[in-house]
Amino acid sequence: MQVAVISGKGGTGKSSITAALASLSQNIVLVDCDVDASNLYLLFNSTHEEEYAFVGGEKAVIDYNRCTHCGLCMVYCRFDAIVTENGKIKIKEVFCDGCHLCSRICPEKAIAMIEEKNSKYFAGSFRHGKMVYGRLAPGEENTGLLVNKVREKAKQIAKFQRIETILLDGPPGIGCPVMSTITGVDKLLLVTEPSLSGIHDMERMLAVAKHFNIETKIIINKYDLHTELSEQIEQKAKAWDATVIAKIPYEPLFVKAMIQQQSIVEFAPDSPSARIIASIYDTVLLH
Ligand code: SF4
Numbered sequence: 001m002q003v004a005v006i007s008g009k010g011g012t013g014k015s016s017i018t019a020a021l022a023s024l025s026q027n028i029v030l031v032d033c034d035v036d037a038s039n040l041y042l043l044f045n046s047t048h049e050e051e052y053a054f055v056g057g058e059k060a061v062i063d064y065n066r067c068t069h070c071g072l073c074m075v076y077c078r079f080d081a082i083v084t085e086n087g088k089i090k091i092k093e094v095f096c097d098g099c100h101l102c103s104r105i106c107p108e109k110a111i112a113m114i115e116e117k118n119s120k121y122f123a124g125s126f127r128h129g130k131m132v133y134g135r136l137a138p139g140e141e142n143t144g145l146l147v148n149k150v151r152e153k154a155k156q157i158a159k160f161q162r163i164e165t166i167l168l169d170g171p172p173g174i175g176c177p178v179m180s181t182i183t184g185v186d187k188l189l190l191v192t193e194p195s196l197s198g199i200h201d202m203e204r205m206l207a208v209a210k211h212f213n214i215e216t217k218i219i220i221n222k223y224d225l226h227t228e229l230s231e232q233i234e235q236k237a238k239a240w241d242a243t244v245i246a247k248i249p250y251e252p253l254f255v256k257a258m259i260q261q262q263s264i265v266e267f268a269p270d271s272p273s274a275r276i277i278a279s280i281y282d283t284v285l286l287h
């Protein structure tokens with residue numbers, strides 16, 4: 001079974017809740033799909049057993065032995081990635097989209113396209129099973145493709161190790177990497193919080209989940225910070241045929257647990273939040 005934890009908006013406590021769910025299992029494949037800012041490997045201090053390069057795209061590179069600084073490539077680059085500095089043509093790597101146009105039009109054949117291989121993905125172990133995560137290098141692209149690679153690796157490990165549950169920690173937003181995280185999963189856990197942006201992003205996420213026809217359960221984190229908005233969340237969820245399965249109170253122990261490199265379930269197993277998360281685990285991951 002594959003369960004993805006998503007939030008739409010960042011800062012809802014999604015990753016802390018995912019970590020707590022993972023630490024209730026004795027053998028799980030935990031996948032950090034937030035390849036722009038993966039952090040679960042830090043929390044659990046996972047081991048690196050396998051490392052893979054990810055080719056995220058291509059960048060243009062000038063051969064100055066051939067370039068005559070005619071400026072033609074600069075005129076045609078629609079990403080403003082080619083500039084002149086002190087009369088010399090230069091490519092600003094972070095702006096280059098890898099479209100190949102400059103390499104095709106250069107009369108001197110002075111531009112080559114080079115694969116970007118700085119992004120990586122890793123597989124290893126942590127104290128509750130196996131962990132897979134990706135790390136997109138700064139300025140590199142194809143985040144969704146890297147999420148797919150990370151998920152493929154997780155599926156291979158689950159099959160080889162006969163592990164039944166894959167738990168995916170999704171990235172924030174509703175863009176391409178989120179779509180790559182949720183396609184084909186069995187269940188979604190949507191973590192939201194009582195704020196206007198939390199409600200807005202929850203509804204956007206529910207629309208996506210409905211489109212993909214994925215069973216979705218909602219968790220309201222820090223619900224007691226604004227009970228009226230929490231009630232609104234429950235009403236909106238009903239309108240989308242989704243169920244709020246848990247309301248977690250604001251809990252400073254989450255931060256204390258993280259400082260100790262533990263999930264709240266490990267750090268304070270008898271706290272109200274840890275108990276609520278245990279009931280979520282029973283409801284969603286054991287059934
Ligand atoms: S088109 Fe080719 S020769 Fe002209 S400036 Fe660009 S790289 Fe140099």
Ligand code: SF4
Pocket residue numbers: 059060076077078079080081082091095096097098099100101102103
């Ligand atoms: S590959 Fe495309 S985006 Fe990159 S420098 Fe050349 S023309 Fe510009």
